[in-house]
Amino acid sequence: MDLSVVILIEVLYAIASLALISAGLAVVFGMMKVINLAHGEFMVLGGYATITAVGLGVNIFIAMLIIAPIVVGLFGLVVERLVFRHLYGRMIDTMLASWGLSLMMIGGFKMIFGNTTTGVAGPIPGFSVGNYQVNGYNLFVIVVSVLLLVAMVAVLRGTRFGLVARGTMQRSDMAAAMGHSPDRVYMTTFALGSALAGLAGGVMAPLVGLVPTAGAAFIAKAFITVIAGGPVLVAGLASAAGTFGLVNQVFSFLVSPVVGDVALLVAAVVLLRLIPRGITSRFFRGRI
Amino acid sequence: MTLNRRRFLATSAAATGALALPTMALGQSGPIRMGSVLDVSGIFSAYGEPMDMAQRLAVAEINADGGLLGREVEIVGFDTQSDMALYTQFAQRLVRQERVDVVQGGILSASREAIRQTLRRAETLYFYNVQYEGGVCDRNVFINGVTPAQQAEVLVPWAMSQSGPRVYILAADYNYGQITARWLQKYVGDNGGETVGVDFFPLDVADFGSTIARIQTVSPDLVIAPLVGGAHLSFFRQWAASGMNERIPLASTTMGVGNEHRVLTPEEGNGIMVAYNYAQELDTPANNAFKEAWAAAYGDTSLIHEIAVSHYMGVKLWAEGVRQAGTTERMPVIEALEDNLSIEGPSGVMTIDPQTHHATLDVHLMRFENQEMALVESLSQRPPVDTQAVCDLIANPDENTQFEIEI
Numbered sequence: 296m297d298l299s300v301v302i303l304i305e306v307l308y309a310i311a312s313l314a315l316i317s318a319g320l321a322v323v324f325g326m327m328k329v330i331n332l333a334h335g336e337f338m339v340l341g342g343y344a345t346i347t348a349v350g351l352g353v354n355i356f357i358a359m360l361i362i363a364p365i366v367v368g369l370f371g372l373v374v375e376r377l378v379f380r381h382l383y384g385r386m387i388d389t390m391l392a393s394w395g396l397s398l399m400m401i402g403g404f405k406m407i408f409g410n411t412t413t414g415v416a417g418p419i420p421g422f423s424v425g426n427y428q429v430n431g432y433n434l435f436v437i438v439v440s441v442l443l444l445v446a447m448v449a450v451l452r453g454t455r456f457g458l459v460a461r462g463t464m465q466r467s468d469m470a471a472a473m474g475h476s477p478d479r480v481y482m483t484t485f486a487l488g489s490a491l492a493g494l495a496g497g498v499m500a501p502l503v504g505l506v507p508t509a510g511a512a513f514i515a516k517a518f519i520t521v522i523a524g525g526p527v528l529v530a531g532l533a534s535a536a537g538t539f540g541l542v543n544q545v546f547s548f549l550v551s552p553v554v555g556d557v558a559l560l561v562a563a564v565v566l567l568r569l570i571p572r573g574i575t576s577r578f579f580r581g582r583i
Numbered sequence: 584m585t586l587n588r589r590r591f592l593a594t595s596a597a598a599t600g601a602l603a604l605p606t607m608a609l610g611q612s613g614p615i616r617m618g619s620v621l622d623v624s625g626i627f628s629a630y631g632e633p634m635d636m637a638q639r640l641a642v643a644e645i646n647a648d649g650g651l652l653g654r655e656v657e658i659v660g661f662d663t664q665s666d667m668a669l670y671t672q673f674a675q676r677l678v679r680q681e682r683v684d685v686v687q688g689g690i691l692s693a694s695r696e697a698i699r700q701t702l703r704r705a706e707t708l709y710f711y712n713v714q715y716e717g718g719v720c721d722r723n724v725f726i727n728g729v730t731p732a733q734q735a736e737v738l739v740p741w742a743m744s745q746s747g748p749r750v751y752i753l754a755a756d757y758n759y760g761q762i763t764a765r766w767l768q769k770y771v772g773d774n775g776g777e778t779v780g781v782d783f784f785p786l787d788v789a790d791f792g793s794t795i796a797r798i799q800t801v802s803p804d805l806v807i808a809p810l811v812g813g814a815h816l817s818f819f820r821q822w823a824a825s826g827m828n829e830r831i832p833l834a835s836t837t838m839g840v841g842n843e844h845r846v847l848t849p850e851e852g853n854g855i856m857v858a859y860n861y862a863q864e865l866d867t868p869a870n871n872a873f874k875e876a877w878a879a880a881y882g883d884t885s886l887i888h889e890i891a892v893s894h895y896m897g898v899k900l901w902a903e904g905v906r907q908a909g910t911t912e913r914m915p916v917i918e919a920l921e922d923n924l925s926i927e928g929p930s931g932v933m934t935i936d937p938q939t940h941h942a943t944l945d946v947h948l949m950r951f952e953n954q955e956m957a958l959v960e961s962l963s964q965r966p967p968v969d970t971q972a973v974c975d976l977i978a979n980p981d982e983n984t985q986f987e988i989e990i
Contacts, residue, residue: 301799312790410628412846413846420824420826421825423826427796428826429825504813504816504820508626512787551784552788553783555793
């Protein structure tokens with residue numbers, strides 16, 4: 296009984312962390328069709344922002360939930376103005392540009408933070424479930440992730456900005472004809488997507504030893520999740536993260552973490568073979 | 584005069600010889616050239632940079648003492664940028680163009696194996712000075728790093744006496760981790776314990792949640808973790824975050840080699856048991872003098888770690904070999920080193936074992952306390968028994984393999 300609770304928490308945590316690291320990419324790639332290969336580095340930037348802020352004496356929750364998204368969001372804003380706005384609609388070019396950006400960012404991290412492992416300690420103590428100890432931080436990640444998905448639905452569905460953004464992504468000419476500047480909308484959406492990546496990086500920082508090249512570990516999983524999720528933003532994110540997180544953890548627990556990762560990739564291949572355009576091209580159509 | 588081919592060859596050969604003569608003569612009186620290949624930049628720079636500082640310090644000290652055989656020692660160093668392909672390239676260059684008298688360096692086992700054959704073929708003496716998985720048997724190579732048996736033989740019984748007989752092993756999934764895990768299992772069995780689980784992790788695994796749950800299902804008395812690199816550091820974080828550090832003691836053969844214990848917070852690191860040849864906290868006259876010299880040269884001593892000191896000792900061992908041999912030529916130096924050559928340095932006395940070209944050295948049992956290594960017990964002069972079991976260079980001087988030690 297205790298064990299099943301522990302495993303349930305681990306599965307939920309895996310799903311939550313996949314959703315969290317993919318949320319920013321879902322906005323930038325899923326909505327805006329910008330193949331942002333620097334997504335992993337955006338997350339690492341969020342991680343460094345958190346660690347630096349904590350080092351300066353800021354409360355760790357403020358550092359990862361507020362400072363990290365703001366820093367990365369502003370960085371995304373600058374990069375969008377300088378690079379990506381010239382490349383909308385040219386998918387392959389955005390890929391090349393963002394790859395270059397990711398290399399530059401890795402170099403920058405090395406120069407500023409040094410080519411070593413840094414980190415902060417998790418702020419939440421472990422607790423016990425019967426005879427088992429559970430990482431208390433896992434529950435925090437689950438809560439953050441759920442709140443994030445709820446907030447994304449609320450913004451996209453409940454606010455005027457969400458409506459305009461969705462409309463602009465579908466038909467920017469029509470949005471422009473209705474008096475909304477697509478340039479503005481793209482800029483804001485990209486910055487928000489970057490901020491989500493920053494949030495993910497900040498929240499993951501206490502769990503990993505952060506190195507300048509850590510982004511590579513996140514990027515593949517994030518792309519797989521977003522692509523397998525398909526065209527519907529939040530439902531796609533949740534369903535793909537749910538599928539892969541469950542498969543990954545069940546196999547990790549039964550065999551080993553390596554087999555868990557293999558199972559995740561096999562599941563992705565099978566899924567995309569059966570539903571090439573992603574889960575939400577068949578289920579949850581027309582939702583958000 | 585007709586210039587046929589034979590005459591052309593003869594004269595040009597003579598001319599080349601004449602041109603080469605002064606440079607050869609100069610080579611004998613100019614500086615002694617010590618080649619080095621180290622990852623001073625890239626992902627392994629946390630290991631390589633202090634090693635580079637250590638070798639510059641060692642050479643500066645040698646030169647301050649009047650050099651070797653009355654000649655200066657000069658470092659011909661290349662930064663291999665944590666790229667295995669560059670090792671072969673720079674090793675070729677060191678032996679072909681630079682014609683160095685010795686090569687020191689290499690960090691990962693992969694880098695050592697990338698250049699070992701090149702240096703052997705070119706008859707250039709090679710020193711590899713890093714803790715590794717054991718088993719290299721090659722008369723051209725001297726290795727002074729700690730091998731698994733030297734560590735595990737003392738770490739396992741001590742750690743088990745502090746906890747209990749049921750042991751769970753978590754190791755990095757490449758040759759070092761695989762071989763070390765086998766040694767750990769052997770010593771757990773020898774000391775009347777039982778290995779209740781072994782898991783291997785590729786170097787990029789950073790999420791250990793399911794593993795920590797799995798460990799709890801078998802509830803061992805002790806976890807030993809030869810994990811390697813930045814991603815694996817997450818294990819120690821997540822272990823502490825789930826409160827397991829209060830429940831099951833932890834030991835490691837790698838944690839702290841690159842000063843990782845300074846990255847973990849005191850709460851995360853406290854209590855982890857390790858066994859190394861060197862720690863900054865060793866309070867010996869030689870170590871204090873070494874730290875003072877380091878501080879005078881570089882200011883900050885916080886970068887010093889075990890591998891850097893090993894490398895420093897490697898340079899000093901070679902220098903002593905040259906002094907004893909009275910020449911920099913390879914075979915006399917090898918023979919001088921094989922004569923149980925021994926030096927004392929910051930990590931204590933280090934003696935060459937002629938049978939394996941490995942080192943007999945001190946091993947210290949330590950426990951992390953507030954980001955420092957607190958000395959528990961020192962065991963002096965441990966021989967490399969693992970490599971001795973398979974390698975005998977006295978009987979087979981032409982041996983040229985890395986044995987995978989069967990246990």
